[in-house]
């Protein structure tokens with residue numbers, strides 16, 4: 001298994017058993033990572049190599065139970081946050097999710113919040129009341145990869161979901177009181193549709209109105225269809241400045257009510273962030289300054305970028 005741990009998380013992750021590589025959002029660095037499913041039930045996105053070698057499966061309930069109950073007593077006293085892995089624990093039925101959340105409540109006295117990756121298909125398979133019942137059991141935050149607000153781009157990368165489906169899935173989560181952290185990826189549409197992708201992504205983010213927005217920049221993962229398309233010239237990616245132009249288009253078209261916007265991920269050429277709506281003007285001014293004189297700014301070198 002590979003889980004990147006902070007010292008705090010290490011103390012309670014040591015006794016957990018994991019199958020294959022396990023990823024989590026950077027903001028879950030101090031959370032207990034509990035694997036309740038394996039892989040991703042979608043697993044079609046052409047840029048994503050995370051679960052190429054791990055078919056989707058539900059982790060046997062007995063194994064989940066043993067891991068939670070078997071945590072050392074000192075660790076149980078310290079866990080405040082739990083992240084349900086792998087790629088989309090929300091693929092589980094509401095009944096199974098209730099069992100897991102009830103188990104966590106019974107075993108972890110300091111539990112404050114539970115979070116998970118999610119996708120629109122899994123949200124649309126649940127009614128708002130199902131999601132409300134999960135929220136009542138402290139499922140508080142979902143991380144969703146919108147990737148793009150442009151249907152053509154979503155089709156080209158084989159996302160398997162439309163923009164409208166993603167907006168509706170997010171609407172259900174929000175109506176249930178679950179907070180959303182939504183990501184999109186610069187470069188996914190190639191140079192040809194870069195600005196359309198940027199504009200439509202800003203518009204979709206506005207429609208979703210999440211609490212958190214994260215913008216990443218495409219990293220080509222060997223073995224993925226996207227890697228092959230770029231290697232063979234079928235897709236041409238925007239250059240660094242093109243990526244920043246695309247980011248500007250997203251920011252310019254994002255109108256949200258109360259959101260932390262970040263594009264400071266290790267994959268990005270230029271770290272940028274702020275609170276929207278109030279920092280929108282400053283973020284656009286920063287991007288305009290860089291776009292007007294890119295030679296005056298030290299962008300993150302290609303070799304320093306990482307997933």
Ligand code: SF4
Nearest residue numbers: 040043044045048087
């Ligand atoms: S990007 Fe997300 S939904 Fe797509 S295959 Fe990877 S984990 Fe699954």
